[in-house]
Each structure stands twice: as C-alpha cells, then as structure tokens.
Amino acid sequence: MKILFTADLHLLKATRDRTLERFRAWTERYRPDAVIVAGDLSSAPQAGDTLEEIRSCFPKNPLAVCLGNHDFWLHDNARNDCRMLSTVIDRYWAPPAKALGVVLLDVQNLPLPGLTIVGGYGHYDLGFAVPGLAYGDVLVTDEDYLRGSPSTASPLRWRDFQLMPDGLHPRTVALEQVEGVKLRLSESGDARVIVVLHTPPFEELLGVPPVTELPADFSPSVYAFFRAYLGNRSMGAAIWEFRKKVIAVVCGHTHREAGPMKLGGMIGINIGSDYGDPKAALFLSDSNQFERLPAL
Ligand SMILES: [Fe+2]
Numbered sequence: 001m002k003i004l005f006t007a008d009l010h011l012l013k014a015t016r017d018r019t020l021e022r023f024r025a026w027t028e029r030y031r032p033d034a035v036i037v038a039g040d041l042s043s044a045p046q047a048g049d050t051l052e053e054i055r056s057c058f059p060k061n062p063l064a065v066c067l068g069n070h071d072f073w074l075h076d077n078a079r080n081d082c083r084m085l086s087t088v089i090d091r092y093w094a095p096p097a098k099a100l101g102v103v104l105l106d107v108q109n110l111p112l113p114g115l116t117i118v119g120g121y122g123h124y125d126l127g128f129a130v131p132g133l134a135y136g137d138v139l140v141t142d143e144d145y146l147r148g149s150p151s152t153a154s155p156l157r158w159r160d161f162q163l164m165p166d167g168l169h170p171r172t173v174a175l176e177q178v179e180g181v182k183l184r185l186s187e188s189g190d191a192r193v194i195v196v197l198h199t200p201p202f203e204e205l206l207g208v209p210p211v212t213e214l215p216a217d218f219s220p221s222v223y224a225f226f227r228a229y230l231g232n233r234s235m236g237a238a239i240w241e242f243r244k245k246v247i248a249v250v251c252g253h254t255h256r257e258a259g260p261m262k263l264g265g266m267i268g269i270n271i272g273s274d275y276g277d278p279k280a281a282l283f284l285s286d287s288n289q290f291e292r293l294p295a296l
Pocket residue numbers: 008010040068253254255
C-alpha cells in the first residue's frame with residue numbers, strides 16, 4: 001500500500017490553482033492507493049467546491065480528510081446558527097463528502113487493507129502554551145488566551161475566536177475531540193492504525209523550538225503567545241494509551257515540517273504545508289516508512 005498524506009491545502013482564491021496543480025501532479029506521478037488530507041482544506045462555506053476539486057484530482061481510490069480549524073470558519077450570520085463544531089460538519093461538510101465518496105475522519109474511520117486510518121480535527125487545549133509567559137512584568141492570563149490576544153494593546157488576534165462557532169471554551173472542544181478520537185480508535189478493533197489529526201498531539205510535532213531551550217533572559221516575541229493554539233496535549237496522552245496499535249501519527253496546522261521521527265514505537269510527522277506551498281509524504285506499508293515528496 002502507498003498512502004499519500006498532505007495537509008493545510010488552504011484552497012483560497014489566490015493560491016488554489018497552484019496548490020491543486022501540485023496535488024494533482026503528486027497523485028498522477030506516485031499513483032497512491034489512498035489519499036489523506038489532514039485539515040485546513042478551505043472554509044465551511046466552500047466545503048462543496050473544495051471536496052469536488054480535491055476529488056477531481058484523485059477520482060477513483062479512497063480519499064479521506066479530517067477538518068482543520070479554518071474548515072469551521074463561517075460568515076457572521078451562519079456563525080450565529082452553528083453553535084457546535086458538529087453542526088458545521090453536518091451542515092457543510094457531510095453532504096458533499098457523502099455525495100463525492102470522501103471519508104470524513106471526524107465522523108468515521110477509513111479501513112484499508114492491513115491498516116485503518118483514524119482521525120479528526122483535534123483543536124487546542126492550551127497545553128503547549130509557554131509556561132509563565134510574560135510581556136514586561138505582565139503575566140499572560142487564561143483570560144488572554146481565551147480572548148485570543150496577548151494584550152488589549154496588541155493588534156494581533158488568534159482569528160478562530162472571530163470566525164469559528166462562538167462561545168466554545170477551547171479546553172471543552174479539545175476534550176470532546178479527544179473523546180471522539182478515542183471512540184474511533186476503540187472502534188478500529190485489532191487493526192493497526194495511522195492517526196491523522198489537524199493539530200499536533202505531541203510537542204515534538206509542533207515544528208517550533210521546545211520552550212526548554214529558550215534562554216532564561218528570553219524576551220518573548222508576540223508569537224510566543226500563539227504557541228497555546230498549536231496543538232492538543234491531551235490528545236497525545238490519549239494516543240499514547242493506544243500506542244501498541246498505532247503505526248504513525250500525521251498532523252499539520254503549524255505550517256512547519258517536523259519528522260518523520262520516532263515517538264516511542266510510533267512514527268510522527270507534521271506535513272508542514274504553507275499557503276500556496278503544499279507539502280506531502282508517501283507512506284509505504286511494506287517498509288513502514290514515510291518519504292517526503294518533492295514539489296513537482
Ligand atoms: Fe493551516
């Protein structure tokens with residue numbers, strides 16, 4: 001089996017053609033048995049067009065996607081209507097996925113010969129925040145993280161708070177995501193599994209320097225604040241419980257490459273696509289290895 005993994009395609013107007021061209025070139029050159037996209041395809045209102053575009057590049061074999069934070073982004077009116085992530089999935093993603101034969105990993109597993117793909121969006125539990133982060137003498141608080149901005153004076157915002165369904169606590173969503181993935185991992189029975197998430201579940205997969213390596217007199221950039229939103233540490237703990245059956249963990253979201261690397265007995269890889277610069281890796285089940293693919 002050859003499985004092509006990619007992530008963060010972000011099929012936006014300005015970069016869509018270039019991204020799809022590269023995606024199509026990979027599927028034609030490597031002829032994978034299945035293709036998996038680890039989230040941030042586009043946004044909720046574009047769900048139908050996006051799945052159609054991806055499907056047209058890979059029309060015959062199994063195609064599965066998990067959603068990313070951007071895939072839950074909505075315009076104002078629709079946002080008031082969708083109070084839960086599951087409503088966004090039911091309303092925007094599930095109908096075109098069904099019509100096009102695309103497996104939505106957020107709701108079901110993809111069993112393949114010899115292994116099963118289990119996954120979901122993931123979200124962030126703030127567990128990767130820089131401990132004791134302060135700007136000047138002012139400590140960053142939980143309220144700052146829940147507002148999405150390091151201080152009222154900073155223009156920078158974590159935009160999910162303006163665009164995803166409103167009024168959800170990140171830790172609540174993150175734990176719901178963990179429960180969903182645990183359930184689907186249980187449902188996969190004795191099968192060996194590749195876990196596919198949008199947000200990294202392990203610090204090693206963030207693709208940014210670990211906080212322990214920061215010097216003591218470190219004066220943090222404003223970007224240190226946004227580390228809180230890079231992944232779901234509780235998800236890593238849950239996957240660890242299942243590690244005997246997990247071959248690999250694939251993720252995206254940070255737009256930084258990490259791995260392939262050993263994580264206990266598992267392989268970890270963050271695809272590391274960026275806007276208009278998609279990346280991909282091919283998993284070969286004969287050798288249990290990931291190969292990063294060149295841009296064609
Ligand atoms: Fe992304």
